[in-house]
Amino acid sequence: MTAGLTTAQLTEKHQPTLDQALATIRSRGYWSPYPEHPKAYGADGVPGSLGAEEGHAAFEALRGKRFELDQPGTDGWTATESSPYGLELGIEYPHADVDVLLAAQRAAMPAWRDAGPRARAAVCLEILARINARTHEFAHAVMHTSGQAFMMAFQAGGPHAQDRGLEAVAYAYAAQTEAAPPEAEWVKPQGKREPLELRKAFTTVPRGIGLVIGCNTFPTWNGFPGLFASLATGNAVLVKPHPRAVLPLALTVRIAREVLRDAGFAPDLVALAAERQDEGIAKTLAVRPEIRVIDYTGSTAFGDWLETNARQAQVFTEKAGVNTVVVDSTDDYKGMLSNLAFSLSLYSGQMCTTPQNLLVPREGIATDAGHKSYDEVVADLAGAVDKLLGDDARANALLGAIVNDQVSARIDAAAQLGEVALASRTVANPDFPGATVRTPVIVKLDGAKPDAEAAYLSECFGPVAFAVAVDSTEAAVGLLRRTVREKGAMTVGAYTTSPEAERLIEEACLEECAQLSLNLTGGVYVNQTAAFSDYHGSGGNPAANAVLCDSAFVAPRFRTVEVRRPVAPAAQA
Amino acid sequence: MTAGLTTAQLTEKHQPTLDQALATIRSRGYWSPYPEHPKAYGADGVPGSLGAEEGHAAFEALRGKRFELDQPGTDGWTATESSPYGLELGIEYPHADVDVLLAAQRAAMPAWRDAGPRARAAVCLEILARINARTHEFAHAVMHTSGQAFMMAFQAGGPHAQDRGLEAVAYAYAAQTEAAPPEAEWVKPQGKREPLELRKAFTTVPRGIGLVIGCNTFPTWNGFPGLFASLATGNAVLVKPHPRAVLPLALTVRIAREVLRDAGFAPDLVALAAERQDEGIAKTLAVRPEIRVIDYTGSTAFGDWLETNARQAQVFTEKAGVNTVVVDSTDDYKGMLSNLAFSLSLYSGQMCTTPQNLLVPREGIATDAGHKSYDEVVADLAGAVDKLLGDDARANALLGAIVNDQVSARIDAAAQLGEVALASRTVANPDFPGATVRTPVIVKLDGAKPDAEAAYLSECFGPVAFAVAVDSTEAAVGLLRRTVREKGAMTVGAYTTSPEAERLIEEACLEECAQLSLNLTGGVYVNQTAAFSDYHGSGGNPAANAVLCDSAFVAPRFRTVEVRRPVAPAAQA
Incomplete structure (x- = not known):
């Protein structure tokens, strides 16, 4: 287990990365802190990272076992994956009693809210750093759920997905800190009379619990933006993976819970809702009053259903399109x-x-x-x-x-x-x-x-x-x-x-x-987009109502609550 | 008539005001460029403004007449107002053939889009400046539609509403310019091979036509934020006033059309949709495919209806609440x-x-x-x-x-x-x-x-x-x-x-x-909020899904379209 880290330590550790991400989403040039070459990981590479063999061994060690998550409200186990490569996975995930799990998630939120945008960003970047160190393990997990070839699973499921997560954290941080300073003095002149004076405190508050509904083909790449955007803005996040692509997001949830615990927060801020075959829990979860943000990638039919029925939530969807x-x-x-x-x-x-x-x-x-x-x-x-x-x-x-x-x-x-x-x-x-x-x-x-x-x-x-x-x-x-x-x-x-x-x-x-x-004729392809620079979709046509990532993707995930009070006489003197 | 003004001239004229607004939405102190005292207007006050008597005369001159707007598709005239003070208004407004009017609005949009965020902000600030100069006229219009007493109609319907409009322009400008630079170079290293290089152009594009559904009690204060947020982000705006509070928004539309024409744009970017008694055109308009943004203040029943049915639009609502x-x-x-x-x-x-x-x-x-x-x-x-x-x-x-x-x-x-x-x-x-x-x-x-x-x-x-x-x-x-x-x-x-x-x-x-x-015990009251500093509502409880104003109120009103192309060989040399 990793030793506990204060949020101040995490902030110091990750601030340069966050600053660079904040600069790059404005300049939109090329940048990534996460190497995309497999050889960059292991003993001589990213510190503390798993090399190719270690990553493969870590993946193999998961097969045929229960995937423990130590979540409250586990009422059974479920295994629904089968590798498109024919590999037997046989991994069982905890199945949740949603009433218990959502209650635990809500209870965890006030302390996460009080931590503020900077500490939340630092915790998110630590989660991403630990995911990055295990990119080789994730590569096999993505490969054997999505069917992607190894190199693509490694890159798109690894560093490129991590880039998208980091990008979401940067947008979330920028939006929250721009919304208001923590405190403001408001002094309105009144001619010859005493001015009106108020002291105002502004707090970023979460909307509630964010539900991430994962897809089969890009569980991490399409899942990370919503997950990190909601988490960084103070919400708890419940991850409902596609039943055929659970492992990459289960690993993500486990790492997130570890980091949260290490940093002194309740791990239940991030939880997994794996479902039984044909259980269809997304429909049930999506209309729960606790769920206030939904991120979805998948069919137009269910995306439209969510937009129409999950009225209590802000719904971000990526659906079908014709390119x-x-x-x-x-x-x-x-x-x-x-x-x-x-x-x-x-x-x-x-x-x-x-x-x-x-x-x-x-x-x-x-x-x-x-x-x-x-x-x-x-x-x-x-x-x-x-x-x-x-x-x-x-x-x-x-x-x-x-x-x-x-x-x-x-x-x-x-x-x-x-x-x-x-x-x-x-x-x-x-x-x-x-x-x-x-x-x-x-x-x-x-x-x-x-x-x-x-x-x-x-x-x-x-x-x-x-x-x-x-x-x-x-x-x-x-x-x-x-x-x-x-x-x-x-x-x-x-x-x-x-x-x-x-x-x-x-x-x-x-x-x-x-x-x-x-006129793409070289080594850049129409189907590839780069985080920090390219928008993924436009959000303005029927294929998606959101892009990964921009301000519109993060700003509705939080609100700002103001407490205003007269300036105390002592302070006026 | 005012002489034509280039957008460059308007930008120069209004940049200091915009800059101060941009600074104040971040610092959230007290500020307003629009004086709130009636005596600040007239010969010795705001340049070019109407004084008390001139404003009253201007209002009186509107009574008992047709309110000409020179909009395309006018198919009749309608008068639905009656002053809560018992004053006979007798003003007839053009009634629109919506098919003709919406088509004209759409046709006006590409040039407005191409003008860019800075020019659009300048045009919006000119509209606000001309509205400000006629604050005395607006005060009577607001008084005799909302029933507000004169001083409140003057202040809340005048400078305070103008503040909220300016605030929306500032948020819109910030969100658009932060979204992306107009151009970016993207250079991705490829080890020993030639780097991948792309030139990227980013354009803010509108969602479509914004529909503003006005309310009876605060036609300008509640109407300006959505109107200016949509217009400043490149959308055309159709204003559907409350049938009992048409005049303040009709004046607004007329001034906006004048300024747009003077600045070389199609006036149809802002238009009025006055309705006949009990016609209920908001329901028809709200689900038109051209309408992509809706701003509404009013009953919970119709707000909920809009949120459920106007699925093609981004819907911002302020509904009932219990304070x-x-x-x-x-x-x-x-x-x-x-x-x-x-x-x-x-x-x-x-x-x-x-x-x-x-x-x-x-x-x-x-x-x-x-x-x-x-x-x-x-x-x-x-x-x-x-x-x-x-x-x-x-x-x-x-x-x-x-x-x-x-x-x-x-x-x-x-x-x-x-x-x-x-x-x-x-x-x-x-x-x-x-x-x-x-x-x-x-x-x-x-x-x-x-x-x-x-x-x-x-x-x-x-x-x-x-x-x-x-x-x-x-x-x-x-x-x-x-x-x-x-x-x-x-x-x-x-x-x-x-x-x-x-x-x-x-x-x-x-x-x-x-x-x-x-603990408010002095001259600030719980029911008053100040633009640039206080949020109006939280957007996070059932009374409203938006605040006036924040990033979440403007960011979904536009999208960013990227055109990327390989760097031309000549440019690489």
């Missing part, structure tokens, strides 16, 4: 194809940011390699994906595993929707024979045919791309607008060398509120 | 009584911040004038109110007029609920014989009797106070907690000399999220 790439022209045809091929393949397209619809003028496009017809563009893209994934080892490292059977079914169904430009291939994974590994399918659709609309105007989550032939770039922009407005989008990509086309696409994204990546 | 004063002890008995008497009397208790329930231990309280029994405290308070309002001229100047018949009916009904400690008196107003002027009624209730609960646990809007006998100060705090949690509260007051009681009351307000005024 578009407009292909107008390029001065780097090869770069465009290889960039798009990578975007479609990464984690088998199971990212909320993966492009789905590639809009290509049916007359073709101008490129540095000459004019390319619609058919040529689609065939060349299929070839680029084929080439990228030609080697099975590389394919496995990029694709990861299919997260559930519904994704596989969608791949097969998509092939019936139109002419298949690239068929999905099944790749064997020698390390994990139980894994389902599939390459993307690319289907050609005619944007002018009404019966194709149903396909390209719905989210087809997984490695499915539609190459939609459109009448012109103007038509592409029209369809882009309609798609964002009606279906939402986390990302928009575009390739063009025409200033006029660029202006049209930019204006569409500004008006429909979507984040745009232009 | 409590805990009376534990005091070292200034006379000061306490006169302060409370004023609070109960001001604008006949028709403020959302007026105390309703005075909780007094049935054993009595300790004071500097000796122990006072419950009966004595209530009788002495009744005496203080009687004394304050003993002179009819003074009573009229403090009470104003009853805003509608429902308030009168509540006064009469309240007298049936328990022992009347102070009966409501009807005061004649020699200037306006048609005005209904009533003094407060104070009714004694026993907090231990369940049948009294229905009375003191509902909002009884108007000059009705319940002196509730409770078992102890602890019981008072318990009832305070329950009242805030179940019914909401805009204000809480307390009188105590006991550190232990003070601690209990403070903790209750922190946990239940209510703004507390302690």
